Amino acid sequence: xxxxxxxxPTIIDVAAEAGVSxxxxxxxxxxxxxxxxxxxxxxxAAADRLxxxxxxxxxxxxxxxxxxxxxxxxxxRNPYHSEVALGVEKAAEDAGLGTFLANGRRDADRMAAHVDxxxxxxxEGLVVVSSRVDTAVLAAAAERLPVVVVGRPEILPDRIDSVxxxxxxxARLAVEHLVSLGHTDIAxxxxxxxxAARARHRGYAAALADAGLEAAEAVAVPIEGGTGxxxxxxxxxxxxxxxxxxxxxxxLLNRGHEIGVVAPDRISxxxxxxxxxxxxxxxxxxxxxxxxxxxxxxxLSMLSERIAGRTAARREVIAPGLxxxxxxxxxxx
Amino acid sequence: xxxxxxxxPTIIDVAAEAGVSxxxxxxxxxxxxxxxxxxxxxxxAAADRLxxxxxxxxxxxxxxxxxxxxxxxxxxRNPYHSEVALGVEKAAEDAGLGTFLANGRRDADRMAAHVDxxxxxxxEGLVVVSSRVDTAVLAAAAERLPVVVVGRPEILPDRIDSVxxxxxxxARLAVEHLVSLGHTDIAxxxxxxxxAARARHRGYAAALADAGLEAAEAVAVPIEGGTGxxxxxxxxxxxxxxxxxxxxxxxLLNRGHEIGVVAPDRISxxxxxxxxxxxxxxxxxxxxxxxxxxxxxxxLSMLSERIAGRTAARREVIAPGLxxxxxxxxxxx
DNA sequence: ACTGGAATCTGGAACGTTCCAGATTCGTTC
DNA sequence: GAACGAATCTGGAACGTTCCAGATTCCAGT
Numbered sequence: 160x161x162x163x164x165x166x167x168p169t170i171i172d173v174a175a176e177a178g179v180s181x182x183x184x185x186x187x188x189x190x191x192x193x194x195x196x197x198x199x200x201x202x203x204a205a206a207d208r209l210x211x212x213x214x215x216x217x218x219x220x221x222x223x224x225x226x227x228x229x230x231x232x233x234x235x236r237n238p239y240h241s242e243v244a245l246g247v248e249k250a251a252e253d254a255g256l257g258t259f260l261a262n263g264r265r266d267a268d269r270m271a272a273h274v275d276x277x278x279x280x281x282x283e284g285l286v287v288v289s290s291r292v293d294t295a296v297l298a299a300a301a302e303r304l305p306v307v308v309v310g311r312p313e314i315l316p317d318r319i320d321s322v323x324x325x326x327x328x329x330a331r332l333a334v335e336h337l338v339s340l341g342h343t344d345i346a347x348x349x350x351x352x353x354x355a356a357r358a359r360h361r362g363y364a365a366a367l368a369d370a371g372l373e374a375a376e377a378v379a380v381p382i383e384g385g386t387g388x389x390x391x392x393x394x395x396x397x398x399x400x401x402x403x404x405x406x407x408x409x410x411l412l413n414r415g416h417e418i419g420v421v422a423p424d425r426i427s428x429x430x431x432x433x434x435x436x437x438x439x440x441x442x443x444x445x446x447x448x449x450x451x452x453x454x455x456x457x458x459l460s461m462l463s464e465r466i467a468g469r470t471a472a473r474r475e476v477i478a479p480g481l482x483x484x485x486x487x488x489x490x491x492x
Numbered sequence: 493x494x495x496x497x498x499x500x501p502t503i504i505d506v507a508a509e510a511g512v513s514x515x516x517x518x519x520x521x522x523x524x525x526x527x528x529x530x531x532x533x534x535x536x537a538a539a540d541r542l543x544x545x546x547x548x549x550x551x552x553x554x555x556x557x558x559x560x561x562x563x564x565x566x567x568x569r570n571p572y573h574s575e576v577a578l579g580v581e582k583a584a585e586d587a588g589l590g591t592f593l594a595n596g597r598r599d600a601d602r603m604a605a606h607v608d609x610x611x612x613x614x615x616e617g618l619v620v621v622s623s624r625v626d627t628a629v630l631a632a633a634a635e636r637l638p639v640v641v642v643g644r645p646e647i648l649p650d651r652i653d654s655v656x657x658x659x660x661x662x663a664r665l666a667v668e669h670l671v672s673l674g675h676t677d678i679a680x681x682x683x684x685x686x687x688a689a690r691a692r693h694r695g696y697a698a699a700l701a702d703a704g705l706e707a708a709e710a711v712a713v714p715i716e717g718g719t720g721x722x723x724x725x726x727x728x729x730x731x732x733x734x735x736x737x738x739x740x741x742x743x744l745l746n747r748g749h750e751i752g753v754v755a756p757d758r759i760s761x762x763x764x765x766x767x768x769x770x771x772x773x774x775x776x777x778x779x780x781x782x783x784x785x786x787x788x789x790x791x792l793s794m795l796s797e798r799i800a801g802r803t804a805a806r807r808e809v810i811a812p813g814l815x816x817x818x819x820x821x822x823x824x825x
Numbered sequence: 826a827c828t829g830g831a832a833t834c835t836g837g838a839a840c841g842t843t844c845c846a847g848a849t850t851c852g853t854t855c
Numbered sequence: 856g857a858a859c860g861a862a863t864c865t866g867g868a869a870c871g872t873t874c875c876a877g878a879t880t881c882c883a884g885t
Binding site: 830842 | 856857858859860861862863864865866867868869870871872873874875876877878879880881882883884885
């Protein structure tokens with residue numbers, strides 16, 4: 160069974176149809192103003208009649224540029240990633256650039272493959288929203304095209320720009336909020352020991368020190384099935400918890416419901432990332448907002464500068480904000 | 493300030509470096525077995541030394557095929573869309589096809605533009621996960637390449653395949669579950685009057701009729717700020733509510749907490765879509781699962797068949813399942 | 826009517842790959 | 856050591872566009 164779809168018309172078919180040269184068709188379609196009004200109309204009509212659509216691939220080949228950038232995220236289902244990607248995408252659209260979105264699905268090898276594939280597709284720059292892509296892979300990519308990394312507070316080669324939320328000050332904001340409510344025994348919970356989590360713990364400890372209070376070690380609570388750890392935390396002495404991310408905070412919230420340690424009456428809980436989830440759970444979660452859209456926008460502006468020729472590294476840090484909702488309150492007793 | 497990045501090496505550079513013809517380089521890189529082992533190694537080494545990466549754009553131009561498909565979704569932030577997209581993507585990867593993901597951001601014009609752009613990029617097929625793309629746009633696209641639509645229970649031209657969850661039987665499942673728990677007064681809430689919502693209401697009414705119970709009109713509750721409508725619903729006589737989607741169900745859950753009509757004690761609530769959210773709220777939400785991954789997988793298999801030459805339309809319906817969690821229970825008193 | 830310059834149009838080269846037909850080399854067999 | 860087929864390699868054409876240098880047409884001014 161063979162595909163009967165007609166061969167896709169080319170600029171040459173349109174030229175024949177309109178009775179002009181292919182070059183003129185090209186000019187007319189691109190709106191060049193060396194084409195007389197009458198022939199332009201004739202050409203457009205011919206193109207329309209044939210259902211012509213310009214072949215981006217051929218254009219990209221001859222121009223050596225595609226007008227596309229690549230965006231690689233760890234996991235699209237994670238709202239943090241998808242919203243940063245959205246910010247990049249919007250800003251790219253405004254800058255007249257198209258976006259190829261690649262989803263790594265938490266697999267470092269797949270992400271490395273995506274890097275290759277995007278470079279193969281001649282993207283003009285790469286935005287990496289992931290801490291899982293190997294630095295060596297990034298460095299190799301950066302030899303070929305501009306690369307900007309979002310949300311990775313670590314040392315990167317000079318060819319690579321980066322923008323990240325300020326994790327220390329984000330954690331600070333949360334702690335200051337809890338302290339101002341009157342909490343004195345504040346815990347820090349995390350399911351990860353990645354650099355971002357460590358930075359947040361540093362901010363947490365520093366803010367407590369500034370308030371003359373004592374910081375605790377980070378409590379490791381696995382997100383799925385960490386009920387034992389969660390129970391210990393919820394039933395321990397702390398009247399408030401700062402969680403390394405919203406997902407974990409929500410698990411604590413829910414476990415609290417189950418064992419009768421309900422927020423915000425018995426315990427105050429602060430999340431991190433201000434994802435969609437935070438606004439939808441009960442009680443609605445107070446959370447640190449990384450300004451994802453700003454992250455994305457900044458990433459794109461850095462990329463544009465690189466594409467335009469900047470060579471010096473740029474490191475940007477975005478100050479987070481705190482969104483206060485209903486999961487935090489004055490401690491009772 | 494000019495960009496000092498070196499010109500990207502081509503197959504010809506590699507050929508010169510290895511002292512062979514460009515054709516042989518092409519063969520060697522593609523793993524053709526008409527190349528002797530020693531020269532293959534020499535060529536690969538040369539390629540490696542120059543940091544050569546094959547130019548997909550040039551290959552696509554000459555082969556007339558890109559090995560890519562396009563996936564257009566209404567809104568990536570909506571977990572339903574992103575998970576269907578994920579299903580498509582996984583299946584495509586298994587089939588050796590790459591995926592371009594385009595995010596419509598709820599704008600019909602943008603989505604139409606994405607269709608054009610993807611066709612321009614010579615994708616071999618299009619999966620549309622959106623009920624917002626104009627049918628005329630789809631029909632025009634389908635003249636040029638295979639198009640599969642996911643989750644749109646409406647009449648489409650023969651060139652276009654479709655796969656959708658069975659909304660009537662999904663609603664049925666939910667109602668049967670509630671009836672079996674002993675509920676007799678069951679409401680249906682929706683924020684939309686799109687075809688899917690109407691089909692779900694039909695299923696709801698039919699299931700109630702089968703049980704000898706009375707169906708009510710769909711109650712319109714806006715998702716944001718619909719507290720008046722929500723209050724009426726929660727305080728009305730119904731002991732159970734089937735909601736047209738998880739988002740709305742969660743709003744009802746939360747509003748219930750606020751006014752003391754708590755699920756599942758005072759009211760049972762069932763969502764639709766079984767999104768991530770359903771598993772994370774308190775109480776965890778019973779929800780109809782559309783089997784998003786199956787939707788995506790089926791969409792891709794239909795697309796592959798079309799690419800291979802099938803011309804007859806295929807319409808597929810996926811039977812949903814019910815995931816019972818903690819928001820439904822036997823009615824009290 | 827003739828000129829010169831502007832306006833409009835054209836043909837071929839180029840982009841980096843694959844594909845094809847054929848050229849060259851190699852090893853075996855007589 | 857000649858002949859032959861298999862193994863290995865090569866050069867040019869093609870893909871559909873843009874770009875460039877130049878060709879042609881048109882028109883105003885003399």
